[in-house]
Amino acid sequence: MNTIGNNQDNNGGGGASPQTKKEKMITDNECKEALKLFNTGAWVQLEGSVGRWVQSILDADIIVQDEKNGTVSVIDGYGRPLKYNKAHIDWDRVSTIQMGEE
Secondary structure, eight states: OEEOOOOOOOSOOTTOOOOOSSOOOOOHHHHHHHHHHHHHTGGGTSOHHHHHHHHHHHHTTSEEEOGGGOEEEEEOTTSOEEEEEOEEEOHHHHHHHHTTOO
């Protein structure tokens, strides 16, 4: 069974551009939507751009996995079983990005 974790390798891959030092502005609603997609497993079942978007939120350390939140077991869009820890939003991190203090 595959596991999901924060991707520390920010060199892009798959045609995506590398993450820059300055994060893009993100709204509270976008954070909540990304968390919902992550915690339900839908982000790995929907088409590719959704998964890449949620992964970018993970890479920015906005969504943080926590063993205390429980686990998600899901079959991804390719039929592979995945299991990972549910997450929460790091609102301090969101605030830092929104304030441009990065």
